[in-house]
Amino acid sequence: MARLELRNVNKRYGSGLPDTLKSIELAIDSGEFLILVGPSGCGKSTLMNCIAGLEEISGGEILVDGVDISGMSPKDRDIAMVFQSYALYPTMSVRDNIAFGLKIRKLPQAAIDEEVARVARLLQIEHLLGRKPAQLSGGQQQRVAMGRALARRPRIYLFDEPLSNLDAKLRVEMRTEIKLMHQRLKTTTVYVTHDQIEAMTLGDKVAVMKDGIVQQFGTPQQIYNDPANQFVASFIGSPPMNFIPAPLVRQEGRMMALLDSGQERCAVPVTAGEEWLGREVILGIRPEQIIQGTAQGNGMPGITAQVEVTEPTGPDLLVFVTLNGTKVCCRLAPDVSCQIGDSLRLQLDPARVLLFDAGTGERLDRAAVAPQHEHVA
Structure with missing residues (x-):
């Protein structure tokens, strides 16, 4: 577990182009669950990739337990990521998929077997260990992808829209599984979604993004009851405000x-x-x-x-x-x-x-003092 802090993080893809991420300021304590939510193209997946080290930031700092990791390679950040596409190796069994990262780190075989058994027990996939990904349902594949990340025991977990490929019923079931898993493990987690139901039900903290800017950062209750502007108010809540x-x-x-x-x-x-x-x-x-x-x-x-x-x-x-x-x-x-x-x-x-305000969408009746760490566009 680790504290994650982003200080004035910017991302630009080319000279003369506008910033994709603009002055991102976020902080979550060790063991907290942060949701990055917003419409397609708002920059949430880009921000996730920057945290993982898959994208270089153009300015600012990304700190884990007070140490700037912005210049580190992905393998040195001790961060595990679960992708939307699962990214399982099709020719490997479930057991080998989960164990792959442990073998790369050259752990003893006994330690690998013990860790695979622990993760399989946690995710209730012991009976699937001998199967190939093609023999699994979408929900089972997602569990395996999560298991591969869990087996590494990293300091931070990143989830990039992990449930978007599942049907509605399975999405609800997996959402509950992820929440239960976080409650058991108390892992520091960053989770990207465009689904405001996931944002409200999973997160300890929520960052609502639009056009590369964090419109509001706070607890789900703060976001719902005291939205900073009309965009946040419209995005969170079903049916909408x-x-x-x-x-x-x-x-x-x-x-x-x-x-x-x-x-x-x-x-x-x-x-x-x-x-x-x-x-x-x-x-x-x-x-x-x-x-x-x-x-x-x-x-x-x-x-x-x-x-x-x-x-x-x-x-x-x-x-x-x-x-x-x-x-x-x-x-x-x-x-x-x-x-x-x-x-x-x-x-x-x-x-x-x-x-x-009918022109700007900003709140007229909101308290002048914003919650801690909050950035209002």
Whole structure:
């Protein structure tokens, strides 16, 4: 296990070209699980390759336990990587695939056999040791690839979208296996994914990336509840956050965002500086933070809107309405009774409402003090 720190890391592929990675600042303690998440082309795999030594950085430092490893070759970094493609040797048995790195290091055969047995037991693949990769399912191949990395007992593990080739059911199962494995071994791990569900469920820390910049770095709860900007808010959460253009006015001595369903208007109390009075902002609220209104009311602002689409998912009912000319998703209890065309009373929790600058996407109502190690673009 080891502490990993990236200080002002940059990557440029050629003179005159823009930086692929821009001033990356991240740090995770020994035994923590870091998720690098973002859309395709955001730089997360490039950053992973830089940590592994497969790519040279153009500037900055990569430190492991305080030692700069930026100039070291991959074999000297004591870092193991699990690739998306598994990269198993097709002519070797599972046993030999796992043992390959140990043989290269010229360990005694007894030590190799003991380590292979330990890893196979950990990943529950003892019965597969004599098979070739072509005789394995996708999930079994992924376990073997993980086993090959685990057998090295490195200081840091890197996973580059390891589950993206699996079907949905197997992906969920393997996600649980990876989490259980990390809980048992307490290994320092960096995991690249474009799947925000993996980011929320696996990571101790999450770095959300876009265009080579870390937009926000923090715990999954910080990222979800206190997103730095509209991009982060839109990327994390399923269904995604609703973004509603809304004018700000002053009513009863408070700043309010106005909503209009076509049937009714309501004013939602918000927090914003006086300079935003009379201007249009983006009101963000997650689908699960819009609830069915009660007859008695509970002090939260309510609005009646026409149901346009319903999507039963089993544990939830997704209901779509229009507010301020924008389609809005509401995540309601599965037993809510409504049909397309019905008028439905909805309520919004003002404490959960976020405000964003319509031009830049930056938060208007966010605390000035950011969490430790966080970088906001």
